[in-house]
Amino acid sequence: MGMRGNMERDSNILLEINHMRKGFDGLHVLKDISLSVREGEVISIIGPSGSGKSTLLRCATMLETMDGGELSYLGEKAAWEEDGRCVYAPKSKLKEIHKHFGLVFQNFNLFPHYSVLKNIIDAPVSVDKIPKKEATERAEKLLLQLGLADKADAYPYQLSGGQQQRVSIARALALQPKILFFDEPTSALDPELTGEVLKVIKQLASEHMTMIIVTHEMQFARELSDRIIFMEQGLIQAEGSPEEIFASDNERVREFIGKFQS
Amino acid sequence: MSVATMLMQLGKGMISTAEIFFLTLLFSLPLGLLVSFGRMSKNGLVRGISKFYISIMRGTPLMLQLLVVYFAPYYLFGLNLRGYRFPAIILAFSINYAAYFAEIYRGGIESMAVGQYEAAKVLGYNKVQTFFKIILPQVIKRILPSITNETITLVKDTSLAFVLAQAEMFTMAKQIAAKDTSMMPLMVAGLFYYVFNLLVAFVMERIEKSMSYYR
Ligand SMILES: Nc1ncnc2c1ncn2[C@@H]1O[C@H](COP(=O)(O)OP(=O)(O)OP(=O)(O)O)[C@@H](O)[C@H]1O
Ligand SMILES: [Mg+2]
Numbered sequence: 001m002g003m004r005g006n007m008e009r010d011s012n013i014l015l016e017i018n019h020m021r022k023g024f025d026g027l028h029v030l031k032d033i034s035l036s037v038r039e040g041e042v043i044s045i046i047g048p049s050g051s052g053k054s055t056l057l058r059c060a061t062m063l064e065t066m067d068g069g070e071l072s073y074l075g076e077k078a079a080w081e082e083d084g085r086c087v088y089a090p091k092s093k094l095k096e097i098h099k100h101f102g103l104v105f106q107n108f109n110l111f112p113h114y115s116v117l118k119n120i121i122d123a124p125v126s127v128d129k130i131p132k133k134e135a136t137e138r139a140e141k142l143l144l145q146l147g148l149a150d151k152a153d154a155y156p157y158q159l160s161g162g163q164q165q166r167v168s169i170a171r172a173l174a175l176q177p178k179i180l181f182f183d184e185p186t187s188a189l190d191p192e193l194t195g196e197v198l199k200v201i202k203q204l205a206s207e208h209m210t211m212i213i214v215t216h217e218m219q220f221a222r223e224l225s226d227r228i229i230f231m232e233q234g235l236i237q238a239e240g241s242p243e244e245i246f247a248s249d250n251e252r253v254r255e256f257i258g259k260f261q262s
Numbered sequence: 263m264s265v266a267t268m269l270m271q272l273g274k275g276m277i278s279t280a281e282i283f284f285l286t287l288l289f290s291l292p293l294g295l296l297v298s299f300g301r302m303s304k305n306g307l308v309r310g311i312s313k314f315y316i317s318i319m320r321g322t323p324l325m326l327q328l329l330v331v332y333f334a335p336y337y338l339f340g341l342n343l344r345g346y347r348f349p350a351i352i353l354a355f356s357i358n359y360a361a362y363f364a365e366i367y368r369g370g371i372e373s374m375a376v377g378q379y380e381a382a383k384v385l386g387y388n389k390v391q392t393f394f395k396i397i398l399p400q401v402i403k404r405i406l407p408s409i410t411n412e413t414i415t416l417v418k419d420t421s422l423a424f425v426l427a428q429a430e431m432f433t434m435a436k437q438i439a440a441k442d443t444s445m446m447p448l449m450v451a452g453l454f455y456y457v458f459n460l461l462v463a464f465v466m467e468r469i470e471k472s473m474s475y476y477r
Contacts, residue, residue, distance in 0.1 A: 098384075098386050102385075103384045105381065107377060109375075109377040109378060109381035111381070111396055112400065112476050112477060113400055113476050123385040126387070127385065127386040127387055127391070128386070155475065155477075175386065
């Protein structure tokens with residue numbers, strides 16, 4: 001697994017979060033989260049329901065505005081703190097920063113009125129202004145890669161959940177993000193369909209895609225991750241290699257992992 | 263009056279009715295969208311004004327609105343506008359129907375799952391692209407049955423233009439019926455509205471079908 005030497009530690013940091021805080025009307029959901037992600041790393045985030053995993057991803061992808069702390073991609077600051085208030089970079093800057101990441105949702109959120117192909121090429125064409133022909137070629141390559149070559153003309157409702165999730169992964173990849181977030185990508189799927197999605201994520205890992213995955217699939221996290229983060233009550237309670245986490249002597253971690261192995 | 267002259271005159275009324283119908287749709291559908299934006303605005307003042315506008319339009323008789331729109335320039339400003347009758351009718355119908363359409367749009371827009379907006383945002387679509395490419399097409403599919411209802415009502419409501427003595431179908435039919443002391447013109451008018459609405463229903467069904475390729 002990709003444990004890297006200390007020499008590389010500071011180079012190629014794609015994402016850096018410092019002291020991120022976020023609350024919803026008085027409820028402190030993220031208390032003090034710091035995290036940095038290097039190129040090619042695969043990080044799994046585990047933890048009990050309500051611990052703030054989704055909120056962390058939503059703040060990192062700017063679907064939610066944070067209350068305090070710092071967020072930067074590739075050394076470019078997206079948000080920081082000034083006089084105790086969180087300020088975001090100007091719109092044009094954020095637009096640039098947006099191109100660095102993609103997000104795969106638990107319930108896919110495909111566009112139902114677009115065919116599979118259109119779902120994948122529309123953002124590259126209308127947002128990134130890539131020629132349609134080039135975007136289509138790129139999409140067809142992705143579909144082939146994800147085992148969906150025969151589904152280009154289908155509409156989302158005609159696909160199984162697993163296929164829909166693979167399309168949504170292709171849609172995110174079509175914009176060629178540097179870092180891809182997943183929020184429980186298999187939680188909405190029937191058990192027999194999770195395998196095909198996990199396989200795709202593994203394939204991406206073998207191609208050194210940088211990924212941050214919130215998941216309840218412990219075995220998958222263990223096999224795939226360079227690093228596992230255990231969150232609880234808005235804090236990172238433990239962090240380490242899969243070996244370290246699965247052999248942790250932190251009682252909360254052991255209890256949580258134990259639940260999934262019984 | 264011969265049957266032929268009667269039909270000739272009713273035919274003129276028919277054209278006027280069709281004009282009111284199409285022009286009203288043409289103006290009220292986009293205007294309704296605008297009003298629905300106002301109704302959902304983050305700005306409290308804009309929201310309040312839109313809400314008030316909708317409640318007046320829906321809470322008072324359309325016939326009264328027609329009279330007010332027509333006579334307001336004279337009574338308020340002493341203006342004697344020539345050829346204002348027909349524009350006044352279109353204006354009154356459009357602002358009235360816009361209010362109904364606004365509420366239909368709002369219902370459709372608010373029923374959209376937030377996930378569609380979020381997916382679009384993460385993919386980098388701006389607000390205008392998100393609305394016109396992702397949200398509106400799905401909203402239209404959802405609200406089409408309600409739009410059909412309003413459209414059918416509009417066909418019949420055009421007859422209210424008789425209060426301004428517009429020579430539309432109903433006015434003509436009433437005139438001829440009184441002159442000839444015959445039910446016939448009214449029956450013909452009834453048949454006309456009915457067939458017009460069959461046509462409307464047919465067209466709307468076709469539009470609905472054209473959007474049934476997805477769920
Ligand atoms: N928009 C919101 N408004 C109010 N409270 C919220 C909102 N989003 C999340 N919360 C609250 O924040 C807390 C953390 O939620 P979050 O969804 O981040 O947890 P999670 O770790 O992803 O849980 P799960 O494993 O169930 O997905 C919960 O108590 C939740 O109710
Ligand atoms: Mg969650």
